Structures are given as structure tokens and as C-alpha cells.
Amino acid sequence: MEAGEAPRVTAPFGIVAPGKPAGYTGGILALPTPQRADPLLSTKLEVLLQAHFHMNCMSASNMLKPSPWTLSMDIAADISRMWRCAAGVALVVAAVVMQEAEAARILMLTPVGVYSHNNFYKAIAESLAERNHSVTLVTSQRPSSVRPNLREVFMAEADLSHHLPNLFTSDRFSILSTVFYTMMENCYKVLASKEIKRIQSEKYDAVIYGTANGECLLPVVYKLKAPLIAVMPNVLMGTYADMAINPQFSSLTASYVLDLPYPLTFTGRLISATHDYFLSHFNIHFVIPRIEKDCRAKGLCPDDVPSLVEMRQNTSLMILNSVRNLENPILPYTPTVVHAGGIHCRPSQPLPPDLEEWAAGSGAAGFIYFSLGSVVKPSDMPKQQRLVLLKVFSSLEQRVLWKWDEETMEGLPPNVRLSKWLPQQDVLGHPRLRLFLTHGGLLSLQEATYHGVPVLGFPVYVDQKYNMHHAQREGWGRTLNWKDLTFDLLRHTILDIISDTRALTEVKRRSGVMRDQPMSPGDWTTYWVEYVIRHRGATHLRCPAVHMPWYQLYNVDVWLVVVVVTVTVLLLISYLAYKTVTCLITRCCKSTKPKHE
Structure with missing residues (x-):
């Protein structure tokens, strides 16, 4: 401290108030530091109180070195300022405490699934935490949140990525069967973990669970006695219509597994209706009972727990990864279905300096971004297709930014840059980007739509072929099969999309x-999660249609009666007309016969 300088006095929560003698707090009301039982509440108080102190509790006189002439003149003003500051502090504390009292404890059980699913789940958790709710997220993704009210429980045993086969060379059936059985086994591992047992002893106001083979976690929901909310990382499928408490119209759109174009023909509607009916019944009467049987055999589902089918149909809300006003065709939904598609999308930020310099160096021609997502392993790509890509890229005037899982690549052209990780949304929002080469994952296509970038897709597995065919039919993308990839076809398609203003x-x-x-x-x-919590499950929103037999829901019995009655009446009328005409003809013939004496 320099000679003659007044000592610096630290006000509550770290606010430094220089300019008053030792022992004088500058008129700032000293408050006891709040207990740290709830770190989120303390953090909010600190932030708001700091802002209040800066705006209302400190003046220019506080920032000046005191003198005998100015100190006495400040006393009256400081006393008035003290009461104004105290009143403001009381209001801030009351507002934060009231807001905290409305906060809920929410559990998200979403450990089963692929990496991209976690991006969707995490965005929901972040949104809930942003509204001051205390969120516990059980996930297979390593923790990355810095929010004090978002606790991430990492379940390494639920990570699916280490069990996937080569997605380029494996057939569709083997991929789906491997994914299905691995996810089931991972679900059992999670249910048996000590983390889940610890969570079951806690209190929650709502439980959100992932529908992707996560049925074995339903006993946790039963144990917690909280409203159940389902979250689906895709569009609504017929097999989950009962959970969503939403009637499914197979005549309007088919499951992405079938990849049937809209509008559906008679054959398409027949296939779609048959698929949804049998798959739903197979799921309810075989798959889920088998999961329950295995769960009970492993001692993970207690005897007092109801059947998984019964608990599954007690869902209050279904959150979908779909943008409702972009669905094609537009579908009818009940209030129990909430669309959260694009929840992970955000405005782009500046690229890292070295990457920005590289992108800016592409000039007027711009650059192309190529990524196969977070599940597909790029280095598993067959050599023949990789060589075609390299040859085409080297012939383009555009630069190519390629997300690749290895440091180098043999025969890499000078206009191609590799990277193991890239800030995809910042890349998609760059003004010099001309085209996005993608595997056709749902989240990637939502990001491309959000940032307004045309796409060329190379589908690999599951719903990607359906997604890319949808984009092609809508006119903002094209799709190519890996087996059909040639130099001429790929180069022509890339140049055609880049030059296509439509x-x-x-x-x-x-x-x-x-x-x-x-x-x-x-x-x-x-809002809808809070609505379910406020109304304790919001059972008044549930549509009775899902509990009606299909022939009643679609009035099959009514129309059958109408048809039978109509046909019967028509037949009766026809019969009466026939008898009447016959009688008239007979009488007419008799009247024309000559009389014999």
C-alpha cells in the first residue's frame, strides 16, 4: 500500500470498495455469506448482487481517495444509499429464492444409444438447466457441462461405439441385430450399476428416459414414483405410438425403415399398415416381455414392479427429434407429443484462426465440408471408394475440409485438409461453404437446414437412406450409393449441386x-416438461384413442354396419322392385288374354 492510500475494504461476495478508511464499508450493507448447500442458488445470488452493488451501491465518491473535507459531506448520502442498497439486496435475494423454489429435480435416463443421440439428449438437459432446474443426466458421453445444476453421470459400460461392426461392409440385418442386442445388454449393465442404485434413493419431480432400447430402466421410474417422460431421438414410429398416446396413421407416412415415397400408393399403404401393425404387436408381445423376463431373471426387476408394457404405457409426454413445421407430410399430433427437432442448433461462431485462414484462402470458389458423423468410422471406408473421392476432390477448384479419424492419408491432394474434430455448426455457418457432403444423419441434416447449406449424401446405415431420399425429393439435396460411386458420377453431381441455385x-x-x-x-x-410436473403427470392430456381397438378407432365396425345395412336395403329394394315389376307384368299379361265362353 502506498503512503496515504486508504485501505481497500472487501464488500460481500468479493466486491472491492476502495476509498474509505479502515473499518468503514462505504455504506454497503454487510450480509452474511449464504450457506453453500445449494451451489446454484449461491452462484445466482453472487452474480445478481454483484451487478446490484455496481449499479446502485457504489458511486463516484466511493472510487475517490477520501479527504477530511469530502468525508463528512458523503455521510448523509451514504446513509440514504445504504437503505436503497439494502432494499435492492432484499428484492434480489427474494426473487432468486422464489425462482429457486419453483425449480424442479429432473432425472434423464439416456445412457443407451449412439453418440449422436447423446447430442440431442444433452441439448434437452442444457435447456432444462438453463431454466434453473436441477438436472441429473445419465449418459454414455463423457461429462462436458460447466453448469453447477447439471450433474452428468457417465456410464462407460453403455458406450455402443466399441461394439459396432464395419458399417461399410456389413449388411443391414447384421448391423441392426448387433445394435439391438448390444443396447439391451448395455441397459442391463446400467441398471445393475452402483450409480443407478444411488440415484434410486434420491427424489425427483420427473424422469425422462430414452426410448432407444431403454425399457429395462423403467423399474427405476417406478421406484422414484415420478411422472414419466419419453424422449425419442428420431421421428415418431408406429411402434411407439402407444407410448406417445398418439394415433398413428400408416396411410399418411411409412416408417423410415421402409423408405417408401410420399404420397403412398395402395401397395405402399398396404405395406406400411401391415408393417406398423405387426411390428407394434411383435414389440409389445415379444420384445418387451423378453426384456422383462431377462431383467427379472438377473434380479434387476423386483417382483413388486408392474410389467414393463404397463409402465411403458403410463407415459405423460413424448419428446421427438423432429421439426414439426418441416415434416413432409404434416401429421396430426395430440398435446402429449412435443417436437424438439433442432434443439441442438445454434448460430455459427468464428472458426479457429488457422481454420479461418484456410477457409478464407478458398476465395470465390469456396470450400466443401465432408463428414460422416460421429458413429461411422471414416477409415473403415473401402479403398476403392476412398480413391474415387480423392481423385474427384483433386479435380475441383474448391477446397475440401474432411473430418477423418486418422492423422494422415495416403495420396492426399493439396486442396484437401484433414481433421479429427471440427466445430461442425461453425463450419456450416461459414459464408464460403458451398456444399456439405454427409452420411445423412438426422442431426447433421437439421444443422444443414438451420444454416441453409445444400447437401450431397452417402447413406451408410439405418435411417440415413430415408433421410437423404427425403432431402432429394424436397429439392435441397442429392444422394448417391457407395457401390455406384465413380469419378464421373461424383464429380458431375458435386458440380451440379454447387451450380444449382434452386x-x-x-x-x-x-x-x-x-x-x-x-x-x-x-x-x-x-415448458411442457414443467407443465407435466405442475400437473402431476398431466393425465388430462392423454388421448383415449390409443386404448381403443383399431376397428373402433378407424370406425371399421361402423362402416361395416353401414355397408351391410346399405347392401341389405339395396337388395331388399331390388327384390321388392323385381317382385313389383314381375307382378305388374303378370297382371298385364293376364289382362290381355281373350275371354273364352
């Missing part, structure tokens, strides 16, 4: 539609 116009239009919503997907989802 594709760019359409994707920009879709971007505007996606952004034009009354509330953000995060706020919309949070």
Missing part, C-alpha cells in the same frame, strides 16, 4: 421456416 434457394427457404417458430425448441420442450 437447391440453395430451397434450403434457405427451409432454414427460414425452421427458425420461424413462436418459441425456441429448448423453451418449448422446457
Whole structure:
């Protein structure tokens, strides 16, 4: 401290108030530091009180070195300022405490699934935490949140990525069967973990669980006695219509597994209806009972727990990864279905300096971004297809930014840059990006739509072929099969999309539609989760249609009676007409016969 300088006095929560003698707090009301039982509440108080102190509790006189002439003149003003500051502090504390009292404890059971699913789940958790709720997220993704009210419980045993076969060379059936059985086994491991046992002893106001083979976790929900909310990382499928408490119309759209174009033909409707009916019954009467049987055999489902089918149908809400105003065709939904598609999308940020310099160096030609997502392993790509890609990339005037899982690549052209990780949304939002080469994952296509970038897809597995065919039919993307990849076809398709202003116009239009919503997907989802909590499950929203037999729901019995009655009446009328005409003809013939004496 320099000679003659007044000592610096530390006000509550770290606010430094220089300019008063030792022992004088500058008129700031000293408050006891709050207990740290709830770190989130303390953090909010500190932030708001600091802002209040800066605006209302400190003046220019506090920042000046005191003198005998100015100190006495400040006393009256300091006393008045002290009461104003105290009143403000009381209001701030009351507001934060009241807001905290409305916060809920929410458990998200979403450990089963692939990495991209976790991005969707994490965005929901972040949105809930942003509204001050205390969220526990059980996930197979390593913790990355810095929010004090978002606790991430990492379940390494649920990570699916180490069990996937080569997605380029494996057939569709083997991929689906491997994924299905691995996810079931991972679910049992999670249920048996000490972390889940610890969670079951806690109190929660709502439980959100992932529908992707997560049925074995339903006993946890039963134990916690909290409203159940399901979250589905895709569009609504017929097999989950009962959970969503939403009638499914197979005549409007088919499951992405079938990949049937809209509008459905008679054959398409027949296939779609048959598929949904039998798959739903197979799921309810075989798959889920088998999961329950294994769960009880492993001692993970207590005897007092109801059947998984019964608990599954006690869902209060279904959160979908779908943008409702971009669905094609538009489908009818009950209030128990909430669309959260695009919840992970955000405005782009500046690229890292070295990457920005590389992108800016692409000039007017711009650059192309190539990524196969977080599940597909790029280095598993067959050599023949990789060589075709390299040859085509080297012939383009555009630069190519390629997300690749290895440091180097043999025969890499000078206009191609590799990277193991890239900030995808920042890349997609860059003004010099011309085209997005993608595997066709749902989250990637939502991001491309949000940022208004045309796509060329190379589907690998599951729903990606369906997604890319949808984009192609809508006019903002094209799709190619890996087995059909040739130099001429690929180069011509890339150049055609880049020069096609119609594709760019359409994707920009879709971007505007996606952004034009009354509330953000995060706020919309949070509102409905809070609604379910406020109304203790919101059972009044449940549509009775899902509990009606199909022949009653679609009035098959009514129309059958109408048809039978109509046919009967027509037959009766026809019969009466026939008898009447016959009688008239007979009488007419008799009247014309000559009389014999």
C-alpha cells in the first residue's frame, strides 16, 4: 500500500470498495455469506448482487481517495444509499429464492444409444438447466457441462461405439441385430450399476428416459414414483405410438425403415399398415416381455414392479427429434407429443484462426465440408471408394475440409485438409461453404437446414437412406450409393449441386421456416416438461384413442354396419322392385288374354 492510500475494504461476495478508511464499508450493507448447500442458488445470488452493488451501491465518491473535507459531506448520502442498497439486496435475494423454489429435480435416463443421440439428449438437459432446474443426466458421453445444476453421470459400460461392426461392409440385418442386442445388454449393465442404485434413493419431480432400447430402466421410474417422460431421438414410429398416446396413421407416412415415397400408393399403404401393425404387436408381445423376463431373471426387476408394457404405457409426454413445421407430410399430433427437432442448433461462431485462414484462402470458389458423423468410422471406408473421392476432390477448384479419424492419408491432394474434430455448426455457418457432403444423419441434416447449406449424401446405415431420399425429393439435396460411386458420377453431381441455385434457394427457404417458430425448441420442450410436473403427470392430456381397438378407432365396425345395412336395403329394394315389376307384368299379361265362353 502506498503512503496515504486508504485501505481497500472487501464488500460481500468479493466486491472491492476502495476509498474509505479502515473499518468503514462505504455504506454497503454487510450480509452474511449464504450457506453453500445449494451451489446454484449461491452462484445466482453472487452474480445478481454483484451487478446490484455496481449499479446502485457504489458511486463516484466511493472510487475517490477520501479527504477530511469530502468525508463528512458523503455521510448523509451514504446513509440514504445504504437503505436503497439494502432494499435492492432484499428484492434480489427474494426473487432468486422464489425462482429457486419453483425449480424442479429432473432425472434423464439416456445412457443407451449412439453418440449422436447423446447430442440431442444433452441439448434437452442444457435447456432444462438453463431454466434453473436441477438436472441429473445419465449418459454414455463423457461429462462436458460447466453448469453447477447439471450433474452428468457417465456410464462407460453403455458406450455402443466399441461394439459396432464395419458399417461399410456389413449388411443391414447384421448391423441392426448387433445394435439391438448390444443396447439391451448395455441397459442391463446400467441398471445393475452402483450409480443407478444411488440415484434410486434420491427424489425427483420427473424422469425422462430414452426410448432407444431403454425399457429395462423403467423399474427405476417406478421406484422414484415420478411422472414419466419419453424422449425419442428420431421421428415418431408406429411402434411407439402407444407410448406417445398418439394415433398413428400408416396411410399418411411409412416408417423410415421402409423408405417408401410420399404420397403412398395402395401397395405402399398396404405395406406400411401391415408393417406398423405387426411390428407394434411383435414389440409389445415379444420384445418387451423378453426384456422383462431377462431383467427379472438377473434380479434387476423386483417382483413388486408392474410389467414393463404397463409402465411403458403410463407415459405423460413424448419428446421427438423432429421439426414439426418441416415434416413432409404434416401429421396430426395430440398435446402429449412435443417436437424438439433442432434443439441442438445454434448460430455459427468464428472458426479457429488457422481454420479461418484456410477457409478464407478458398476465395470465390469456396470450400466443401465432408463428414460422416460421429458413429461411422471414416477409415473403415473401402479403398476403392476412398480413391474415387480423392481423385474427384483433386479435380475441383474448391477446397475440401474432411473430418477423418486418422492423422494422415495416403495420396492426399493439396486442396484437401484433414481433421479429427471440427466445430461442425461453425463450419456450416461459414459464408464460403458451398456444399456439405454427409452420411445423412438426422442431426447433421437439421444443422444443414438451420444454416441453409445444400447437401450431397452417402447413406451408410439405418435411417440415413430415408433421410437423404427425403432431402432429394424436397429439392435441397442429392444422394448417391457407395457401390455406384465413380469419378464421373461424383464429380458431375458435386458440380451440379454447387451450380444449382434452386437447391440453395430451397434450403434457405427451409432454414427460414425452421427458425420461424413462436418459441425456441429448448423453451418449448422446457415448458411442457414443467407443465407435466405442475400437473402431476398431466393425465388430462392423454388421448383415449390409443386404448381403443383399431376397428373402433378407424370406425371399421361402423362402416361395416353401414355397408351391410346399405347392401341389405339395396337388395331388399331390388327384390321388392323385381317382385313389383314381375307382378305388374303378370297382371298385364293376364289382362290381355281373350275371354273364352
